[in-house]
Amino acid sequence: MIDPLQASSKLAGAGLEAQSMRLRVVSENIANAQSTGKTAGADPYARKTVTFRTELDRALGAASVKVKEIGVDRAPFQVEYAPGNPAADENxxxxxxxxxxxxxxxxxxxxxxxxxxxxxxxxxxxxxxSGLIDLLRAT
Structure with missing residues (x-):
């Protein structure tokens, strides 16, 4: 049987890792919110998404979270009229x-x-x- 304190640390660590990845992806999306294509008519930066999955940790006997995939949002791109922009199409x-x-x-x-x-x-x-160690020292 696994120690409950060790189990909670492991589960929290999995949550930290998953949310850290999510924060990185959101930061990348924000950083590229105005990134256009490099050539005329080229597609710009496409928003990324994070999908999580539940994974059974057999050693703990509990469900944990993992990043399933980093995908691309298929929502349509916004279009703006800017004929002077190097990324503008023929129109x-x-x-x-x-x-x-x-x-x-x-x-x-x-x-x-x-x-x-x-x-x-x-x-x-x-x-x-830490409290448990203090109790063990006192005995």
Missing amino acids: GYVKLPNVNMLIEMADMREANRSYEANLQMMKQTRSMI
């Missing part, structure tokens, strides 16, 4: 990324809160282990 239209800053900020906030919750779980586990 003067430039394709802009399908990144919606409002959605990205909401995703970032949710991922950050989930990350903090997992981090708090790790801190509580560490505190419990």
